[in-house]
Amino acid sequence: MDETTEVKVLDKGFVRLIGLLGGDQRVVQAARVTYGSQSTSEDRDKKLIAYLLRNAHFSPFEHSVFQFHVKCPLFVARQWMRHRWSSFNEVSARYTEMPEEVYQPQAFRVQDLKNKQGSVAASSLDQQTALDEYRRAMEASRGAYEKLLSMGVAREMARLALPTSQYTQYYWTVNARSLMNFLALRMDEHAQFEMREYAGAISGMFAKAMPWTYEAFCGNFTEKGSLSKCLHF
Amino acid sequence: MDETTEVKVLDKGFVRLIGLLGGDQRVVQAARVTYGSQSTSEDRDKKLIAYLLRNAHFSPFEHSVFQFHVKCPLFVARQWMRHRWSSFNEVSARYTEMPEEVYQPQAFRVQDLKNKQGSVAASSLDQQTALDEYRRAMEASRGAYEKLLSMGVAREMARLALPTSQYTQYYWTVNARSLMNFLALRMDEHAQFEMREYAGAISGMFAKAMPWTYEAFCGNFTEKGSLSKCLHF
Amino acid sequence: MDETTEVKVLDKGFVRLIGLLGGDQRVVQAARVTYGSQSTSEDRDKKLIAYLLRNAHFSPFEHSVFQFHVKCPLFVARQWMRHRWSSFNEVSARYTEMPEEVYQPQAFRVQDLKNKQGSVAASSLDQQTALDEYRRAMEASRGAYEKLLSMGVAREMARLALPTSQYTQYYWTVNARSLMNFLALRMDEHAQFEMREYAGAISGMFAKAMPWTYEAFCGNFTEKGSLSKCLHF
Amino acid sequence: MDETTEVKVLDKGFVRLIGLLGGDQRVVQAARVTYGSQSTSEDRDKKLIAYLLRNAHFSPFEHSVFQFHVKCPLFVARQWMRHRWSSFNEVSARYTEMPEEVYQPQAFRVQDLKNKQGSVAASSLDQQTALDEYRRAMEASRGAYEKLLSMGVAREMARLALPTSQYTQYYWTVNARSLMNFLALRMDEHAQFEMREYAGAISGMFAKAMPWTYEAFCGNFTEKGSLSKCLHF
Numbered sequence: 001m002d003e004t005t006e007v008k009v010l011d012k013g014f015v016r017l018i019g020l021l022g023g024d025q026r027v028v029q030a031a032r033v034t035y036g037s038q039s040t041s042e043d044r045d046k047k048l049i050a051y052l053l054r055n056a057h058f059s060p061f062e063h064s065v066f067q068f069h070v071k072c073p074l075f076v077a078r079q080w081m082r083h084r085w086s087s088f089n090e091v092s093a094r095y096t097e098m099p100e101e102v103y104q105p106q107a108f109r110v111q112d113l114k115n116k117q118g119s120v121a122a123s124s125l126d127q128q129t130a131l132d133e134y135r136r137a138m139e140a141s142r143g144a145y146e147k148l149l150s151m152g153v154a155r156e157m158a159r160l161a162l163p164t165s166q167y168t169q170y171y172w173t174v175n176a177r178s179l180m181n182f183l184a185l186r187m188d189e190h191a192q193f194e195m196r197e198y199a200g201a202i203s204g205m206f207a208k209a210m211p212w213t214y215e216a217f218c219g220n221f222t223e224k225g226s227l228s229k230c231l232h233f
Numbered sequence: 234m235d236e237t238t239e240v241k242v243l244d245k246g247f248v249r250l251i252g253l254l255g256g257d258q259r260v261v262q263a264a265r266v267t268y269g270s271q272s273t274s275e276d277r278d279k280k281l282i283a284y285l286l287r288n289a290h291f292s293p294f295e296h297s298v299f300q301f302h303v304k305c306p307l308f309v310a311r312q313w314m315r316h317r318w319s320s321f322n323e324v325s326a327r328y329t330e331m332p333e334e335v336y337q338p339q340a341f342r343v344q345d346l347k348n349k350q351g352s353v354a355a356s357s358l359d360q361q362t363a364l365d366e367y368r369r370a371m372e373a374s375r376g377a378y379e380k381l382l383s384m385g386v387a388r389e390m391a392r393l394a395l396p397t398s399q400y401t402q403y404y405w406t407v408n409a410r411s412l413m414n415f416l417a418l419r420m421d422e423h424a425q426f427e428m429r430e431y432a433g434a435i436s437g438m439f440a441k442a443m444p445w446t447y448e449a450f451c452g453n454f455t456e457k458g459s460l461s462k463c464l465h466f
Numbered sequence: 467m468d469e470t471t472e473v474k475v476l477d478k479g480f481v482r483l484i485g486l487l488g489g490d491q492r493v494v495q496a497a498r499v500t501y502g503s504q505s506t507s508e509d510r511d512k513k514l515i516a517y518l519l520r521n522a523h524f525s526p527f528e529h530s531v532f533q534f535h536v537k538c539p540l541f542v543a544r545q546w547m548r549h550r551w552s553s554f555n556e557v558s559a560r561y562t563e564m565p566e567e568v569y570q571p572q573a574f575r576v577q578d579l580k581n582k583q584g585s586v587a588a589s590s591l592d593q594q595t596a597l598d599e600y601r602r603a604m605e606a607s608r609g610a611y612e613k614l615l616s617m618g619v620a621r622e623m624a625r626l627a628l629p630t631s632q633y634t635q636y637y638w639t640v641n642a643r644s645l646m647n648f649l650a651l652r653m654d655e656h657a658q659f660e661m662r663e664y665a666g667a668i669s670g671m672f673a674k675a676m677p678w679t680y681e682a683f684c685g686n687f688t689e690k691g692s693l694s695k696c697l698h699f
Numbered sequence: 700m701d702e703t704t705e706v707k708v709l710d711k712g713f714v715r716l717i718g719l720l721g722g723d724q725r726v727v728q729a730a731r732v733t734y735g736s737q738s739t740s741e742d743r744d745k746k747l748i749a750y751l752l753r754n755a756h757f758s759p760f761e762h763s764v765f766q767f768h769v770k771c772p773l774f775v776a777r778q779w780m781r782h783r784w785s786s787f788n789e790v791s792a793r794y795t796e797m798p799e800e801v802y803q804p805q806a807f808r809v810q811d812l813k814n815k816q817g818s819v820a821a822s823s824l825d826q827q828t829a830l831d832e833y834r835r836a837m838e839a840s841r842g843a844y845e846k847l848l849s850m851g852v853a854r855e856m857a858r859l860a861l862p863t864s865q866y867t868q869y870y871w872t873v874n875a876r877s878l879m880n881f882l883a884l885r886m887d888e889h890a891q892f893e894m895r896e897y898a899g900a901i902s903g904m905f906a907k908a909m910p911w912t913y914e915a916f917c918g919n920f921t922e923k924g925s926l927s928k929c930l931h932f
Contacts, residue, residue: 021720021764021872030788030870033768035582036795056651062786063872065720065764069732075393078307084317087761087874089729094350094425096735103393111387116501117327119387130384133377137394140373144366151363154344154352156425160308160336160398161370171729173720173762175786175872185522192327192389254487254531254639263555263637266535268815269562289884295553296639298487298531302499320528320641322496329502349734404496406487406529408553408639418755540777541859550783560816560891569859577853583793585853596850599843603860606839610832617829620810620818622891626774626802626864627836658793658855 004069005208007201010194011104012167013071015201017209019173022064024049024212027176030060050216061177064210068172068202073103075164076194079186085178090170094156097149101167102138109193118190138163179206180217238441240434243427244337245400246304248434250442252406255297257282257445260409263293283449294410297443301405301435306336308397309427316415319407326401327389330382334400335371342426351423371396412439413450471674473667476660477570478633479537481667483675485639488530490515490678493642496526516682527643530676534638534668539569541630542660549648552640559634560622563615567633568604575659584656604629645672646683703768704907706900709893710803711866712770714900716908718872721763723748723911726875729759749915760876763909767871767901772802774863775893782881785873792867793855796848800866801837808892817889837862878905879916 005017028045031052032038039045052060072080081088091098108130112118141163148158174182183206185191186199207214238250261278264285265271272278285293305313314321324331341363345351374396381391407415416439418424419432440447471483494511497518498504505511518526538546547554557564574596578584607629614624640648649672651657652665673680704716727744730751731737738744751759771779780787790797807829811817840862847857873881882905884890885898906913 019720019725019762021718021766026718033788033868033870034791034794036790059786059788063718063766063788063870065872067720067762073393074311074397078311078314081311081314082321087758088315089732089758089762091735092350092733095733105390105393108381108386108390110385117325117389119389122385125385130381130386133380133384134394137373137377140370141396144370147366148341148363151366152343152355152358153341153363156350156352157338157341160306160338160396161367162397163374163393164307164395164397164399165393166397169732171732171762173764173874252487252492252529254485254533259485266555266635266637267558267561269557292553292555296485296533296555296637298639300487300529320525322499322525322529324502325500328500402499404499404529406531406641539859540863544773544777544780547777547780548787554781558816571856571859574847574852574856576851583791583855585855588851591851596847596852599846599850600860603839603843606836607862610836613832614807614829618809618821618824619807619829622816622818623804623807626772626804626862627833628863629840629859630773630861630863630865631859632863 005205007204009072009197009201011106012101013073013103013198014069015071015198015205016069017066017205018069018171019067020065020209022176024064024210026064027052027060027210027213030063031057034060046212046216049212050219053213053216058177058180061180061213062175064176064213066174066176066179066206066209068174068205069169070172070198071167071169072198073165073194074162074168076192076198077168077170078164079192079195080172080182080198083174083178083182086172086174086182088170088172091168093159093162093168094154097155098145098159098162098166098168100142102142102163103165103167103194105134108134115190119193138165176206176210176213180213183217238438240437242305242430242434244339245334246306246336246431247302248304248431248438249302250299250438251302251404252300253298253442255409257297257443259297260285260293260443260446263296264290267293279445279449282445283452286446286449291410291413294413294446295408297409297446299407299409299412299439299442301407301438302402303405303431304400304402305431306398306427307395307401309425309431310401310403311397312419312425312428313405313431316407316411318411319405319415321403321405323403324401326392326395327387330388331378331392331395331399331401333375335375335396336398336400336427338367341367348423352426371398409439409443409446413446416450471671473670475538475663475667477572478567479539479569479664480535481537481664481671482535483532483671484535484637485533486531486675488642490530490676492530493518493526493676493679496529497523500526512678512682515678516685519679519682524643527646527679528641530642530679532640532642532645532672532675534640534671535635536638536664537633537635538664539631539660540628540634542658542664543634543636544630545652545658545661546638546648546664549640549644551644552638552648554636554638556636557634559625559628563621564611564625564628564632564634566608568608568629568631569633569660570631571600574600581656585659604631642672642676642679646679649683704904706903708771708896708900710805711800712772712802712897713768714770714897714904715768716765716904717768717870718766719764719908721875723763723909725763726751726759726909726912729762730756733759745911745915748911749918752912752915757876757879760879760912761874763875763912765873765875765878765905765908767873767904768868769871769897770866770868771897772864772893773861773867775891775897776867776869777863778885778891778894779871779881779897782873782877784877785871785881787869787871789869790867792858792861793853796854797844797858797861797865797867799841801841801862802864802866802893804833807833814889818892837864875905875909875912879912882916 109119110122112120144161342352343355345353377394575585576588578586610627808818809821843860
């Protein structure tokens, strides 16, 4: 992993793949330890991976490990960090002053009336008024944050004024099994648009790093009716 | 666990103990499965618990499980949910409108110059100006949130304007081993004051529910120089 | 949980339910924290549980916790303890002498030629010869174990001679989510018969303790073609 | 990681380092994400690692991941697999016939009378008689295993006759934090000799791969009076 792959996400975020251990062949090797068998051909290895996923034999996928550097808004990070079988190191707003970086949506979406947790695009919304309202709140938050700091207030307290749209950064280390669980949940059409943008970026890197596993993963989940958008990324 | 114990924390928060499985005797029983021995007296059971903790035999403590209902600001919840060996169910700001409840500090603390992540009380700070500045940001955030909702903007987007001082709620289920780890880290004098307030409330409930374990835990950690504040709660 | 429920398994084993935190109603309460809603009727609560399972919203099930005392052969325990999201305290063969208790199958099964990991009943097998052969090995193992102990050899070394059919005991604490994962894997027709016997006993206790969740769990998995045997227990 | 490092352990076992992600520098980078600071010199990086360990800031160590291929007796594997924050893929005795490989101790140790779980070397023990007794049990177990297989008995049942001294194999993937926990527990003088032999081999590989972390780890634990044997390896 000599070069770092970076994908820009949203207006100021990114996902960088900074490390990888294993890959498709490591899945095959780990599975063959269990079965006491030898690899004979690429085609059989590919079929083995599909077989493992289809039959919920997930442990061989735990020996391939991805490492990402992520920059995203706090409300996205909060969902992300609910994934417990993985490791995070995040910038601390107690140690360091947070830069003036909040997520600025291109357009606001309206409430989905059928799906209580969702949103839909709407031409009827007065975007300009919404954006103005949002910007005013962002400026007031930032203004208070900086003013409090300049008065000598501790960083850990000044941050109370920051909005959940504030960008943060972290390292994320996760094995391929847990990553697939992340993708299945966060690429789902019920996930929030901003979260799906990040999951899509991760998914593209996963597809390049472990093409056989990715193909089997997509086929498997599409078949079951969920993750139907998998191939779009 | 017929009655719910509640402790108020900060200006609008609380911790409620809503369930408990096990207790000191369960620790003893689990340990005695391992050792194949029988309990002979309360005194010996108490000593066994102290022995287990002192020698890092933590597994018997995993069979006592606590369940809490917590209400705290987002910046506290974010630290809390980094504790992976436990279970959370939090109110979703995608599903429901967030009530107008932000944390209102009684006084702002200034930056600790020695401890880069800390804060200290300071008589020199102009509290009135700081509070006014903070309140203005809170009002702007709330105003934008409500205005966006009234325009039809989806809850999942309107929440971008909410500050990290916004109160949230969740269920937290955690075993006594993981709980002691939580307390050791979050009652430490390097933890943020607001976090320590919650850890202190949890600690009091833990002390009542598992008095032998609590006593051993405090003795053990005090001895090693950390968690020196344990007995204050 | 005043009385202990016990189910005998295999020739000398058992499963005892020794503790329970939560239940169906706790699942509903945890989910309603997320959705910010109120329970209105039993029927709606039941439907909510089915909805949660069908849509892979598993976190509300983590707030119900089961505690078992299990006695089973080592080869069963080894599969069981691969379930990481749970807690174990097992009798230590370093501390205590293991009693003379090995699993004695009623009949040996022959190798399944289609399913490389499976076995099938076979009338053609000479059971008497097989049992005699097995008993001789059991006697030799036990003889060596006892002889070594009587010579003063340490328990931790004498145990090397014990067979994987040796019975062991442990406490197992597990939440309902992890328990369902256990059941889905260990009640599957590809699981070893002896493992399935234990999973079946656990399943019966789960069904009594959380009938709504159990019903939804079975329906859900049956539908997808796996865990087709669920309702047999 | 082009070459595989292998260390022989006990009479027929081994530990092979087959993969590594990260290292000392990755710990430093992960920590500096949190603190928002830049590395200035090797000496400061080394001091940062020592500081992190001394203050129980373990999360930066989770971004370095080790992968081992292990061959060890079942009674060692059983202790090993209790380490839940790691991944295993083990050879299945249901799929494949187990080779004739049992652990043959060079000498039997006698029961430690002070430490109930321990053992000590003893010149008084009649080693020849002990070894003969052990070998007879091994031969009876192996004989029954092979006889049952030759009769057509399923592998999953024939294995009941195998002893806990039988060698097994597995892949083990573990991050540096969990690895240090493993070493602290398994290199401890209270751990069984055979387990300590494996922990020692792992420790040597860890020391070469992450020399700064290893040095800090040993210093830290020695100071506290545990893991006093750390520097011997």
